[in-house]
Amino acid sequence: MARRRALILVEGHPRCTGLLYVQAAQRLGLHPIVLSADPARYNYIAAEGIETIRVDTHNLDALIRECSRLRATYDIAGITSDIESVYATVGKLCRYFGLPGPNPASxxxxxxxxxxxxxxxxxxxxxxxxxLATNARDVESAAAEIGLPVILKPAVGAGSRGVRLCRNVEEVAEHTTYLLGGKHIWRSSPKILVEEFAQGPYYNADIMGDEVIGIYAGEFGPRPHFVFRELTLPAPLTDDELERIVDVSLSCLQALGLGWGPTNVELRWTKSGPVVIEVNPRLPGTPCPQMIQLAYGVDIITEHIKLAIGDEWDLRETLSQTAAARILVPDRDGTINSIAGESLAAAVAGVAEVKFYVEPKTAFIRKGDSRDWIGHVIVASPSPARTKAILQRAVDLISWSITPLPTLGE
Structure with missing residues (x-):
């Protein structure tokens, strides 16, 4: 009797894309197995009845032991992840078991x-x-040399955690104290990147292999933080702008030794043209995979899994639409009492998804990063103007109420 083919998923994004990987694996006839240091993080695991194993996912030897044990029962078709912090380890696992995967060094x-x-x-x-700076004096001198405003960010991390625009010397000192004073949780020894604030429209290029699939335009909430508020795909670019962004994005692959699987390149269009802010060696999280499917008909998560199991993959576009997403972010801290209008917004023609990540009666304190997201609305239509109108109509139907948190002494 043929053994079941399993796809090993090392961790997964708890908000949305982790579940999308599980569902895509099942559609491909694979048995998904999640390896996680803390399976309780993923509410979809219990809801979907997913096989899960608790293991230290930063410990390569422990992962090898678990995968070796699983091979006694299953045919392991592939191993992958959508989480950046474990993706190099996934690459090492793939090499150990002779499976397709990313280059760990890259x-x-x-x-x-x-x-x-x-x-x-x-x-x-x-x-x-x-x-690069490792102490307050280094940060101060780097900021002076580059010239204000500057951005301070941890050299290792994701989701804009610890990233802040500092417009004067006081803000540089304040954020340095935050990063080095024990409030920011470091995954490695503290290293701060002090960088020039590249000013101009934000774009984001999604690549699979060495092919640019789509380029989004993005907008952020209020500074000094960088919390996404809206994404549009495809970005409204001239042919020349598109060509230059594609060229720069592909040159990143060559420079970093990437080119297997997904890559995401973040850029700003400055006075001198495209400037690369960051290269992420993974798929972007929600809402981007859903937007690619709505705009171009490409299920990028399924195609990533096909690549990971050594199957033929297909990035041919079958649609030509404009997709847009609004990220829902509270404007103040407090307890989210009620959320209204979700089903009304979902019923608007052209709305593909309305999703909240929080339940009513949840206490909420803003962090100034992607943890501030409480939900999203994703829409699509054949026309950019119509897509924008549908998105605004849907968002206008949604509301929530927030009660301020009690202050000390109350």
Missing amino acids: IERCCDKFTQRQFLAEAGVPVPAYH
């Missing part, structure tokens, strides 16, 4: 933002001016 090079910058700059890829 992933590690990419995940350290300072090292990434060095490789990009050496290859002639346009990047903002930058310095």
Whole structure:
């Protein structure tokens, strides 16, 4: 009797894309098995009845032991993840078991933002001016040399955690104290990237292999933080702008030794043209995979899994629409009492998805990063103007109420 083919998923995004990987694997006839250090993070695991194994997912030897044990029962077709922090380890696992996967050295090079910058700059890829700092004095002198405003960010991390625009010396000192004073949780020894604030419209290029699938335009909420508010695919670009962004994005692959599987390149269009802010050696999270499917008819998560199991993959476009997403973010801290209008918004023609990640009666304190998202609305239509109108109509139907948190002494 033939053994079941399993897809090993090392961790997964708890909000949305983790579940999308599980569902895509099932549609391909695979048995998904999630390896996680904390399976309770994923509410979809219990809801979907997914086989799960608790294991330290940063410990390669422990992962090898679990996968070896699973091979006694299953035919392991592939191993993958959508989480950047474990993706290099996934690459090492794939090599150990002779499965298709990313180059671990390239992933590690990419995940350290300072090292990434060095490789990009050496290859002639346009990047903002930058310095590495490990203490307050280094941060201060780097900011003075680059010139204010500057962005301070942890050299290792994701989701805009710890990233802040500092417009004066006081803000530089304040955010340095935050990063080095024990409030920011470091995954490695503290290293701060001090960089020039590249000013101009934000774009985001999604790549699979060496093919640019789509370029989004993005907008952020209020500074000094960088919390996404809206994404549009395809971005409204001239042919020349499109060509230059594609060229720069593909040059990042060459510089960093990427080109297997998904890559996501974040850029700003400055006075001198496209400047690379960051290269992420993974698929972007929600709402991007859903937007690619709505705009172009490409199920990028399914195609990533096909690549991971050694099957033929197909990025041919079958649709030509404009997709847009609004990220729902509260404007103040407090307890989210009620959420209204979700089903009304979902019923609007052209709305593909309305989703909240929080339940009513949830206490909420803004962090100034992607943890501030409480939901999203995704829409699509054949016309950019119509898509924008549908998105605004749907968002206008949604509301929530927030009660301020009690202050000390109350």
